[in-house]
Amino acid sequence: MASIFFSYSHKDESLRNELETHLAMLKREGLITSWHDRKITAGDEFAGVIDEKLNTAEIILLLVSSDFLASGYCYDIEVQQAMARHEAGMARVIPIILRPCEWTRAPFGRLLAAPTDGKPISKWADRDEAFLDVVRQIRAALPKTPREPSPSPRPAVRTRHEETTELPRSSNLRLRQSFTDADKDRFLDEAFEFIARFFEGSLEELQKRHPEIETRFRRIDAHSFSAAIYRHGKKKTACSVHQGGRRGFTGGITFSYDESSQANSFNEALNVEVGEQALSLKPMGMQSMLSGQNKGHLTSEGGAEFFWSMLIEPLQR
The missing domain is CATH 3.40.50.10140 (Toll/interleukin-1 receptor homology (TIR) domain)
Incomplete structure (x- = not known):
């Protein structure tokens, strides 16, 4: 052992x-x-x-x-x-x-x-x-x-010396972590910023690798951005992503295939999920119902990949 x-x-x-x-x-x-x-x-x-x-x-x-x-x-x-x-x-x-x-x-x-x-x-x-x-x-x-090989079992006799040694104990001593509203808001802010940088970097790399592809990333404001991909000058796919806060139906981070849409119109959303040990992103499930895939407990990178797969999927059919 x-x-x-x-x-x-x-x-x-x-x-x-x-x-x-x-x-x-x-x-x-x-x-x-x-x-x-x-x-x-x-x-x-x-x-x-x-x-x-x-x-x-x-x-x-x-x-x-x-x-x-x-x-x-x-x-x-x-x-x-x-x-x-x-x-x-x-x-x-x-x-x-x-x-x-x-x-x-x-x-x-x-x-x-x-x-x-x-x-x-x-x-x-x-x-x-x-x-x-x-x-x-x-x-x-x-x-x-x-x-x-395991030795033959013998009756256990506890000696005085053994009573002074370290007792066996469980390694399962973790306790549920508590997260404040400030923790959740900070996590959502950081997740949105990561997703924005992830999209910008992915669009740049996509354009470098494929001569027929042009891309556009536009930061609308501190809480939203849009992205578009063109092949031979024709727009093939586009989206807008908004951060709407944690409250209400449009809370979390939303994704819309309409790059000019507002935060209250979307095709999928990521909301903050509170786990025992960490915060994560959980899709609302609108896209999952269409694809038959159930995703949950995503990191910031997982959320970015989830939204990116929605954007690029029309080019991969």
């Missing part, structure tokens, strides 16, 4: 919780145990316990983000110890890229990171797919040791 150590910034605790949930099958199969600093018992020497667990772990997961790189303890202490053990062949270090940051300049930048191609988890359209990719890579990295 391989021991796993989580090195992470507390600002990324919700993502660590999600990853630990996805590791459940490895634990059920008896392949891993996991440890992080939230398992420290009251009264324990904080630095001493972390040092002990880090120096005995077989796999060290570096949960990388800008906050991780900015943390003196994570970067200057845990990363240095982890890399020393990795280079000595005493442990395997696996960088897991949570959010975009300049991680390739770090000491672990030469290591193969997860998810695939080092694409940050926050940039995946479906976060569950990102974590599944990570879990598969962790499984592949586990020490290849033959499974020992």
Whole structure:
């Protein structure tokens, strides 16, 4: 059974919780145990316990983000110890890229990171797919040791010494996160801005790759933009995207195939969905009913891809 150590910034605790949930099958199969600093018992020497667990772990997961790189303890202490053990062949270090940051300049930048191609988890359209990719890579990295036969069961006798050792505990200690109206509004603002930049960049790249294609991106105001794609000068598809806030029937971020439409006329909408650990975007379902596909719990990139697929679909028939 391989021991796993989580090195992470507390600002990324919700993502660590999600990853630990996805590791459940490895634990059920008896392949891993996991440890992080939230398992420290009251009264324990904080630095001493972390040092002990880090120096005995077989796999060290570096949960990388800008906050991780900015943390003196994570970067200057845990990363240095982890890399020393990795280079000595005493442990395997696996960088897991949570959010975009300049991680390739770090000491672990030469290591193969997860998810695939080092694409940050926050940039995946479906976060569950990102974590599944990570879990598969962790499984592949586990020490290849033959499974020992289980010994014959014996009556358990609890000694006085055992009563003083650390008790077994569940790794499922996460609590539901609460999100304020300010959090939800900020998330919606950031999602709309990302979608606008995503469309602008995608239109530019589409025009570069296809000589017969012309594109137009127009920012109408702070809360709306329009896009159009022409083939041989003839308009083939167009849309407008509006941010209408979180309240009312036209709340969220709306998509209309009419590039001159107002926010109250649309073909699809993305609304803020509150999960146990994170905020996400959920399609209203108008397009899903037509396509037979049910999408939900999208990141900002997932929402952008969802709207972009609606725009470009007429050119891909």
